[in-house]
Amino acid sequence: MKRLIAAGAMALIGTGAMAHDYGFAGVLSKTNKEEMPGITLSVGKPIAEGPITLKSGTLYELEIEADGSGELGLEGPGFFRAIWVNEVVVNSIEMRPFGMESVEFDEAGSMEIEFLAIKPGQYFLRIPNTTGETQRVDITIQ
Template sequence: MKTLLLAASATLIAGAAAAHDFGFAGILSNTNQGEDLPTLTLASGQPIADGPIELESGKVYELEIEADGSAELGLEGPGFFRNVWVNEVVINGLEIRPYGLESVEFDQAGTMEIEFIAIKPGQYFLRIPGSTGESQRVDITIR
């Protein structure tokens, strides 16, 4: 009897799934894409960004960072990186899927793309390590 009930249940579930194309939901939905973010620039004596960045929790974003090679520069932001989920980091076409990040650094000119999902609302920043100037940091708000 149990076998008959299990077989009938499996048939009903399979039929219902075949009748509907549910597609992706939540984070995997293509309606979950955030707007384009401004490119961050790492260049000696130049501001990182034109202004602050606002993100929406639960949305997928791609952050592009360009370095001109004028100096060995990096970005740190442990508070930011601990409150987003990093899907991948792409450097020269190579994809890296890290467990987490705390900082990135450029020893020469290049471009890096970081795809992430904004998770925890709050006020965060990315800055050049050891710098104190306002133009050497970008404030990020996750709503």
């Protein structure tokens, strides 16, 4: 019986029936990664050029730059709950958080958030306690 099961498994492997097109690391592979516009935090300036559209199941890297013109943060709990954060990089230190709701810069600096877009819908990232359109970017996950 064991020989029969082993022979069946080898036959499936030999025909490619168990092969996938995900690449070396599945959804985290470089072949599944796409570019995403960055976000700039600066007093009185727009944080992004316009709305951003992402694809569910695709890996992205969001770069956030702060120019130090003020103590500025970025919030978007709905957006952060619709993605899976693989890693956050600040000053070459890689962190793998369970989740996040916001980030804040007390001075000039940058950070990168590598994430997998998961839940389709309409979301936003914005500077906390602001209402201006330029202090917010709308994000659609398709």
